[in-house]
Amino acid sequence: MQSSSAPRSVTLDSTVRSTLKLELTGLRNQEGVICAALFASPDGYPNDSSKAIRSGCFPINGNPCLLEFADLPYGFYAASVHHDENMDGELNCNALGIPKEGIGFSGNPRIWKGVPPFQRAEVEFSDRYPMITITMKYLLR
Numbered sequence: 001m002q003s004s005s006a007p008r009s010v011t012l013d014s015t016v017r018s019t020l021k022l023e024l025t026g027l028r029n030q031e032g033v034i035c036a037a038l039f040a041s042p043d044g045y046p047n048d049s050s051k052a053i054r055s056g057c058f059p060i061n062g063n064p065c066l067l068e069f070a071d072l073p074y075g076f077y078a079a080s081v082h083h084d085e086n087m088d089g090e091l092n093c094n095a096l097g098i099p100k101e102g103i104g105f106s107g108n109p110r111i112w113k114g115v116p117p118f119q120r121a122e123v124e125f126s127d128r129y130p131m132i133t134i135t136m137k138y139l140l141r
Contacts, residue, residue: 012074012075012076012124012125012126013074014073014074014075015073016073016074016127017071017072017073017074018071018072018074018125018127018130019068019069019070019071019072019130020038020068020069020072020077020125020130020131020132021066021067021068021130021131021132022036022066022067022068022069022079022081022106022131022132022133022134023064023065023066023131023132023133023134024064024065024066024067024081024104024133024134024135024136025063025064025133025134025135025136026063026102026104026135026136026137027060027063027064027065027083027102027136028083028102028136028138029085030060030062030063031060031085032060032083032084032085032086032087033057033058033059033060033084033087034057034058034059034060034065034067034081034082034083034084035055035056035057035058035081035082035084035089035091036054036055036056036057036058036067036079036080036081037049037052037054037055037079037080037081038052038053038054038055038069038072038077038078038079039051039052039053039077039078039079039080039118040053040075040076040077041118042117042118042119045078045080045118045121046078046080046105046115046118046121047080047091053072053077054069054072057084057089064133072125074125074126074127075124075125076122076123076124076125077106077122077123077125077132078105078106078107078118078121078122078123079105079106079121079123079132079134080103080104080105080106080115080121081103081104081105081134081136082099082101082102082103082104083101083102083103083136083138084101085101085102086101091103094140098139098140099139099140100140101138102136102137102138103136103137103139104134104135104136104137105120105121105134106121106122106123106132106134107120107121107122107123108133108134108135109121111137111139
């Protein structure tokens with residue numbers, strides 16, 4: 001399990017392709033779907049899925065929930081996920097902009113004063129790190 005940003009001094013062979021696994025822990029229930037986006041750069045991170053290299057909404061298959069992105073080159077990525085409990089396709093927030101549904105980011109950076117920057121969520125995907133574990137956070141109960 002990887003829980004912190006990888007050192008950028010590592011050189012990865014981007015010609016090697018494999019399946020990246022996202023393990024989501026701490027789901028408060030199994031209602032709705034998990035929406036995930038995987039980014040290779042800060043462009044569009046964390047919520048413009050049109051700029052993500054992979055994205056989609058997936059059924060919850062347990063707790064922890066396992067998502068897979070097949071045929072992905074080794075490299076450095078940042079993932080953002082949200083638990084769309086009511087399946088409306090949006091991250092529902094209160095009047096102050098605080099999410100009512102669960103959110104999570106690769107690297108499990110502390111969520112304080114908004115979305116963590118791309119660099120704090122960027123992690124290595126390689127034969128050494130084939131899985132990223134994300135702990136879901138529910139800011140409102």
